[in-house]
Amino acid sequence: MKKLLLIITLLPVWAFSQNTIQDAWIYFSNKPEANNFIENPLTMLSQKALDRRIKQGISLDEKDAPIHASYYNEIKNTTGIQILAKSKWMNALHIQGTFEVISNLENKNFVSHIEFADKTLNSSGVSSRVKKNSKTFDASKKLETTENYNYGNATNQIEMLGGEKLHELGYTGSEMTIAVIDAGFPNVNNLDAFAYLRDNNKILGGYNFVNNSENFYMGNSHGTLVLSDIAGNVSNEFVGTAPNASFYLFITEDASQEMPIEESNWVQAVERADSLGVDVINTSLGYTEYDNPNYSYIYADMNGQTAFASRAADIAFSRGMILVTSAGNSGNDAWHYIGVPADAKNVFTIGAVDPNRNIANFSSFGPTSDGRIKPDVCAEGRNVYVIDAIGQIKTSNGTSFSSPVLCGVVACLWEAFPDKTNLEIMDLLRKSAHLYNNPTDQEGYGIPNITKILEENEIIQNTDLTIYPNPVKDYLKIKSASSQVDIKIFNVLGKKIMDKKFTNTPNGINLDILTSGIYIVRITDEKNKTTRKIIKE
Structure with missing residues (x-):
């Protein structure tokens, strides 16, 4: 058997693959219009996606830009090639065709390289394939928002x-x-x-x-x-x-x-x-x-x-x-x-x-x-x-x-x-x-x-340091044994909206400057610290 395998590997690739339909990924060398898209990010991403990037300090880059349209169309119009999927991040198309037709695409000046799914067809191909198990799965009334669920079986x-x-x-x-x-x-x-x-x-x-x-x-x-x-x-x-x-x-x-x-x-x-x-x-x-x-x-x-x-x-x-x-x-x-x-x-x-x-x-x-x-x-x-x-x-x-x-x-x-x-x-x-x-x-x-x-992280509610009511319309009240507390309020993107020292008063702290929405409040006194999500009406 080993001798037979050796003989097969010495045969030229085209001898067994030239008429067989292959899966491959074709990678492009660049994205000529990437800067135009980066300068106009909403043409690529939703505002919510941009907000997630901003919150984590992540910059846009060329990977976010789509595949160059003319590259895509030239591959699409190639006789014998079928496009199955595309990836802007990888700047690649998943294609099908014969080994010969796919290999010829590498002659195009905008093509970086081609990877065949059958790795024995790649220049750095792996010669051994073994049988393995695959999929991780076997084919086998309005609820009001609350903080205390009956999880039942779960x-x-x-x-x-x-x-x-x-x-x-x-x-x-x-x-x-x-x-x-x-x-x-x-x-x-x-x-x-x-x-x-x-x-x-x-x-x-x-x-x-x-x-x-x-x-x-x-x-x-x-x-x-x-x-x-x-x-x-x-x-x-x-x-x-x-x-x-x-x-x-x-x-x-x-x-x-x-x-x-x-x-x-x-x-x-x-x-x-x-x-x-x-x-x-x-x-x-x-x-x-x-x-x-x-x-x-x-x-x-x-x-x-x-x-x-x-x-x-x-x-x-x-x-x-x-x-x-x-x-x-x-x-x-x-x-x-x-x-x-x-x-x-x-x-x-x-x-x-x-x-x-x-x-x-x-x-x-x-x-x-x-x-x-x-x-x-x-x-x-x-x-x-x-x-x-x-x-x-x-x-x-x-x-x-x-x-x-x-x-x-x-x-x-x-x-x-x-x-x-x-x-x-x-x-x-x-x-x-x-x-x-x-x-x-x-x-x-x-x-x-x-x-x-x-x-x-001192985020579990401490009974000696609480805030109420929630939702809140105007004044957020604070219960603390200390005469003075530090209060920080963040929006849902993590941006700090308020940072001040507050002396306890019966009225609490005025939140008129906040628009309606959800905020994160962090309060610290001499001994305790608590973090809560509040809804401003």
Whole structure:
């Protein structure tokens, strides 16, 4: 067999590939009109996306500009070439065609290089491909805003993380936008469990990149289950971890096959999420094996630098978002390790534990092939409660669900600390986890502890230092044993609006200078400190 393989590798590439349709990415050398777009940012990004960049001190760059139109059109009009997807961040198109036709495109002066999905066709190709397990999932009434939920069946999965403490403080995701990228969302448009989202216009939109259509309430029901762990609401029976967040729903995964186009679809969805101003993305998908084994990855590829989606994931992080991603379900399999895009350096990769905080044996192992700790942290993913596509509350298994359980908590935590960057929020969670000083290959840093974060940052409400009423019309009253307190007020973008010393009076502090909206108030006296979200009417 080894001799036979040797003979095959000595044959010229065209001998076996010249008539076979191949997947490839063609990269362009520049963006001639990039400066025009950068000078007019609203032609590329929404104001919400720009606000997220400004808040974190992130500048626009050439990656934000679209692919040059004439380059796109010239490739599109090339006989024998089909364009399947495009990425402005990568300045690349995902194309199909024969090896010969695709290779000839490299002669165009605006083409930087071409990468074939079959890495044996690249000049630095990898000669060995092995079979691996792929997807991390198995095809398997209006609620008033409140600070005290009856989580019902979902109690353990949020209390394990301490996420209910955020809800008690009023951080339920109301100021956050989450994108869920998955295989489909059937019945989210009519199930009672998602009525709160619909009645309050919390579903802002979405797209079906598989069918190139606006209908995202279709496809595999996996996405419906995933969304339920973040935003499902069944009174007294189930509440997700970010019940008041707003959502975009994107279908990128074709559950009937496993092809590289799904990575490119994912990149398109993440770019769309960025442009719309999304804060946090949940991805309960992962890739290692493709239907064409020549396209599959090997463990050496799990370095965050090889896979198209993983490279794009790091660009997404550089735009100021947090990407929460399933580690994978290969812990018991020959493959064993995390997949794509969970291997990306700046993706927040989530493993799974059972209700008793013990690691689930199916949860994929790290580290990455270049030695980085993955997964980052863990949440409940064995016997975790979900709401299925017919509205039933049931248990399921997979890092597909530990990821959204934690994703909602991430969004609420960021809402509590609006002046922190995406990296700072992720670091808070890692450092709070129970294995931070002794991370393992399967659990990473362990299970985060939101209560610990809130206590260490003195954000948990202290009964000796309180503010009221909330909502407030004019005067915000302060209860303190001290005669003088320091008060700082920030808008939701983290900009300081007020900073003054205040002497307690019966009337409180006049907020007439504030327009209606949501603000973060931080008050410090001689002994205590508290932070609260308030609504100015």
